[in-house]
Amino acid sequence: MNAPVLQVDSLHIHYQTLAGMVKAVNGVSFNLYKGERLGLVGESGSGKSTTALAIIRMLEGPARIIDGAINLSGTNLLALSDDEMRAVRFDRVSMVPQGAMNSLNPVMRIREQIRDIYEAHGKLPKRSELDGKIAHLLTRVGLKPEVAGMFPHELSGGMKQRVCIAMAIALQPQVILADEPTSALDVVVQRQVMETLGNVQQELGAAVILVGHDMGLMAQFVDRIGVMYAGRLVELASVEQIFKAPQHPYTQQLIGSIPNLEQKKLFKGIPGTAPSLLDPPSGCPFHPRCSEAFEPCTLDVPPLRETAPSCWVACHLYEKVVSHDHPA
């Protein structure tokens, strides 16, 4: 692969709550390459959404980025002022929101909401060109140009999400973040919307980070998968590797829990409860639920290491086969 378009380097994010400090993201590092589709999976609370939101700096309320760097082709996003960051949003990093149903302003026509993006970034085309541009955008995501004159309540859920995709590609960003973009849609529409997102992403050559917990959807859509657990990236590898030869015990259980239509296996969950982020377990955060845990697991946090080419895992089981430790 080519040079990374986005480098996330030892990102730490904490939430200050009444009960104490919640360590939502604990040293997450990964690279995103041009045109690549990366999936981030994990349970709710694993820090996958928080990581994605941090990239576009949309963390709300008590969340603080404590440490780390986010480099977007040479710009450290965390060092930008609020106004500089505002200019980056949607121009260089855009996002397709989670709640498509309510993500559009109910009292503005679609045309105005797309026009807003151009205007905010000083890229408003001439009056004569604007309508054509908006029509083109809408056609690209499989909508009729007439949608521009409609209000959100006149559109179905799938159509609204297509509008959101159209908006996300309006300024041809380098990175598109999609945080469970289809969770509110039914399965058939889900697939169509994901196909649309895939198509426009390919045409554009943009990189995509897809956040979600639907392993089936991930398998169809992304190139690489990052598995997150308790605010850490525990495994990062290609889709084939993750599904065929998962290495981290957590990933193994995650894959094992997918019901298979061919083999009538007993439906297996992951035993134990998710860890408290207020007071995480010592050592590897997964060790209380891990069937293969041994002594070092309770003492040290295993770093992410490359155990096979382009296959990274954070687990003491693979210590011996270590070649070099460097974030992928």
Add this chain to the structure above:
Amino acid sequence: MATAQALTQPVTETRPRRRRINWLLVSGLIIMLALILFGVGGGMIIDKSYAQVGAFLPRMAPDAERLLGTDSQGRDVLSVLILSTPNTLLIGLIAGTVGVGVGVVLGLLSGFFGGIIDGVIRTVTDVFVTIPGIALLVVIATNVRSINVAIMALIVASLAWRFPARAIRAQTLSLRERGYVQIARLNGVGGLELVIKEVLPNLLPYIAASFVSTVSQSILATIGLEALGLGPQNEYTLGMMIYWAQFYGAILRGFWWWWMPPIVIIVLIFVGLLLTSSGLDDLVNTRLRRSV
């Protein structure tokens, strides 16, 4: 399709269940209690003859003896104020009780039984809600021979049911669809029994909130009517104090002690009731949040 989320249990609850003191409700109730104490307790201490016409020289400015001076009739303003406060509160209380009582019955009937009953009640409520209360009350009050505190309360109550009826109907409609009411209905619990046993208890917080705001609106309407001269002529109320002050030109003559005291008490009443009802709203909403 499997989801990692569905397979594991959610993150352990990190936010502690701290019991927050409802300061709005507490301070509202304290103010109301203080006002009742001032009116009822004060009424027991003072010499009622001080509030009689000609008890003192008229238009005396406040001094150490007469703390709030005397009015145009030579009555001690403080004594009149103490006797007026419970009367005004009483009017609000009666009007609020009657209004909410009628409103709850109408709202329940309308919301629970639907059909023609609902159609009629809802239309009547819509019509009355549209009418500016004071206009209708003026017609009634101008035609009533002599007004006393009880009649005043009933006049105001004649329109006080409108907003409670509307609010209770809406709540009943949503309650009717809840699981436990449906189950009770399937188990053959019928009409009136279902309303009294299942619906009414769950409406209590809304009824309480509705009651407080109805009392407040009734007192506002009373004072408005009284300021127009349509109040009890022979009894003491806060609104009539304002009316007489205005009638004898106290405002322009600079006799601030005729109108300032009742204004202070009236504002205290409204602030107290507003705090109480905001506090009750909070209470209802927290309950809602917990039950979701």
Add this chain to the structure above:
Amino acid sequence: MNLQYVIRRTGVFILVVVLAVTVNFMIPRLIPGDPIEEKLSQLTATSSGNLVTGIEEMAAAYRTQFGLDRPLVEQYVNYWRDILRLDFGYSLSNYPETVSNSISAALPWTVFLVGTSTLISFVIGSLLGGLLAWPRIPRVLRGLIPVLMVISAVPYFLLGIILIYLFVIVNRIFPAGGAYTFGSTLHWDLESLGDILHHAFLPGMSIVVAGIGAWALNMRGMMISVLGEDFITLAKAKGLREKRIFLWYGLRNGLLPQLTTLALTLGYVVSGSILVEVIFSYPGIGYKLYQAIQTKDFFVVQGIVLVLIVSIGFALYVLDLVYPLIDPRIQYDVR
């Protein structure tokens, strides 16, 4: 447009008018005693010159108005006929002025005073409330919230009394009452306009200031729920400027339900404003009503009550029909 909704809403408006007319007709007849008789005898007893000259005509007017010798149904039909002709009879205390003339002389002042100040109060209050919900305002401004709570609890006219005391008695900045300098004649020039505004300032301020608290608190509530919506988050992610998000994504969405509140509380606003006119002797409908009650001028009272009910009913009717056109979210609710 949903026809069923329009028909239902029109029906409610017609019922409002019917109710207003019927109440005006029935209540004087339901209650024992005859207020008009009482008033007439009172006038004869005091027999102050010019009033006595009108007694005969007044008695005649009274008979036509009430026609007590006729059957009730016929009286009711006649009453309706007069109302539809805008014939509310004669003023008892200002004979031979008709009630219609008396009302139409007062109405413009009320529309001017109450309309303008309610609008100003609504706009300022809503903006303030919107700002108070915005997370990035200075903390100091948040101290305004309890102040607004207290203000919203003060009835308009009580604030009026306080304002008179402060700015008429203690500091002689504004006139004590009236709509223009007593004895002057009004012209369409700057001098008259200045005089009118000078007189309208204090009563206007009572309505504006006393109203701001309620509008601001209400709008703050609306705004807080709007700001939690997903479309606000996406607007931020889109890189829009704060001002754009505040005005077009936040305020616009909060303002529409706020308009519904305006409609619901219009009756309160007008009732409150009536009393402000009384305190400031402002020659509008409210002051006229007060004078009519003082002089037991029942025809004027009834006429004003009818005009108030019908005009507010009509305003709400229009607002209800127009609202779905300006808020694209609204589906006509015919439930």
